[in-house]
Amino acid sequence: MKFWLKQPSSLDLIGPLTLDEVRAQMQAGTISWDVQALEATGQSLGSLKHSTDWVALSSVLPRQGDPGSPTSGNSPDSSNRLVPSAGGRASSAVVTRYRDAYRVGAALVGLGNAIKAAGAVLGGIIVVSSLSKGDGPFAAAGVFLGATAGLLFRVCGVMVAAQGQVLRATLDTAVASSHFLTDTERADAMGLPHTVVDRSRT
Secondary structure, eight states: OEEEEEOTTOOOOEEEEEHHHHHHHHHHTSOOTTOEEEEOSSOOHHHHHTOSOOEEGGGTSOOTTOTTOTTTTOOOOGGGSOOTTTTHHHHHHHHHHHHHHHHHHHHHHHHHHHHHHHHHHHHHHHHHHHHHTOSSHHHHHHHHHHHHHHHHHHHHHHHHHHHHHHHHHHHHHHHHHOTTOOHHHHHHHHTOOTHHHHHHHO
């Protein structure tokens, strides 16, 4: 089970993290008990930011013995506070940027496929119309024109779709090698389920 974390007054997100990872961050002093938690169930970033289901971290993580816990006898130190402006905000911006770029790649692929389909339809219409006029030079010219139009549209569609695929491949390389993203954030940027990350860790 994993959880997203955020400050009550902020929309910047950290995670998703397992409870062990949350404890490790508390021991490292990067988060404190004033953060809120929400179970990660594959939600989009937009729905996470506007969700009303956020709860206090103590609701999902026992306080006993944790650094900065009110029951442990230690007062929370200012160093135990989450600093999303340097981490969560930056990583969220990077993920959003990559997601937008992936959408452009998908749009190019879709446009290329649409061009190919339009060429096939247009070429077929020209050929059928020409043959319906009867035999002779006119019909032959119509068939040639329809075939040529369909071929040109297909070539253009392949070129446009190829640009989208090249963009996707370039983004895959950039996301995989980015030092600003965790494995989970890489999966989010690529639009992959988090189970892919879990399988890669086993």
